[in-house]
Amino acid sequence: MVQSKHVVFDIVGTLTSFDAFYDGIEHTIGNRLASQNLNSRLFGYSWMTAAELEFTFLSVAEGYKPYKEILRALFFRTLHMAGVENPHQFATAEERDQLVQSYSELELRPGTKECFDILRDAGFTIWCLTTGDAQRVAGYFERSAVDMPPNNIVSCDKSGLAKPSLAVYRSMFERFASNDIKFFAAAHMWDVSAAVKVGFLGAYCSILEKEPCEEIFETKMEVSSSSLPHLANEIVAKASEY
Known part of the structure; x- marks a missing residue:
């Protein structure tokens, strides 16, 4: 397979x-x-x-x-x-x-396009899971001319459940085949740690929070970094082990 x-x-x-x-x-x-x-x-x-x-x-x-x-x-x-x-x-x-x-006028962080390019060049499909409405968040990518297929943007509005409900992450996780490599990446430790509980490999970027407060979450991250491009490289390297 x-x-x-x-x-x-x-x-x-x-x-x-x-x-x-x-x-x-x-x-x-x-x-x-x-x-x-x-x-x-x-x-x-x-x-x-x-x-x-x-x-x-x-x-x-x-x-x-x-x-x-x-x-x-x-x-x-x-x-x-x-x-x-x-x-x-x-x-x-x-x-x-x-x-x-x-x-609604937030801008993508510098390095987002580079991050996506690194992952796509390595054969990854990129998805987004958000509590925002899909139209608003699609606008973030459009204004920055970063390719993000609308069908790959999944909003909690459709399910009526918000992150960090495990059902939200589980529904996303189950979109993929059981033997697929599945990372969840976020700059919120609470977000990544919840995704890990349903089976995702955790990828944490400290670009927002600076302090991960690991003593609260007690969740093992497969990869972590302070920048999005470096996080992408770490994900690619880690995926080679599976």
């Missing part, structure tokens, strides 16, 4: 940076945040993290909603939690929507 090789990537945070989102916040309400001794980057991180928490909890409680809707809903609450006394006077709904739109 022919042995195929696959790498499934997370997209947001792994293949894209959040710079466009943070820059949008700084441009739109940065001066007002600074007047409250708030940093645009930290506010953006807090807003995203709050949205991810609610997104995950809703999914666990079988009340799944698309992430973008939750991000939009959490804006004024996050301002309140950050210490802004009157969030609806501090910023407008139009500004909130502008910032949510900036989340």
Whole structure:
């Protein structure tokens, strides 16, 4: 039986940076945040993290909603939690929507195309598994002129389950033949460690988190690196052992 090789990537945070989102916040309400001794980057991180928490909890409680809707809903609450006394006077709904739109304008990290080229030249098929909507994340690749077949972008929106539900990774894992080589690559340790539990070989890139906090996850990574091209080379080398 022919042995195929696959790498499934997370997209947001792994293949894209959040710079466009943070820059949008700084441009739109940065001066007002600074007047409250708030940093645009930290506010953006807090807003995203709050949205991810609610997104995950809703999914666990079988009340799944698309992430973008939750991000939009959490804006004024996050301002309140950050210490802004009157969030609806501090910023407008139009500004909130502008910032949510900036989340759709994230850019691929430098090295993404090189990473893909290395893997494809070695015979790997590249897939993406994301909590984002497929149309939005396809736009990230289109704007950067990086080839990513739409049929290889799998969104959690179709299943109504969010990562890190093991059912999400298992459904992806079962797309492939039992003897295929199957890596899961992400810049979120929680993401890779969950994928490993269903059988994927783990490939972790520290480009986002910097600190993997391995003592929490206790998961063996087959390969790890601080850059996407180097991670691709490590995956190719590791695959030769199978």
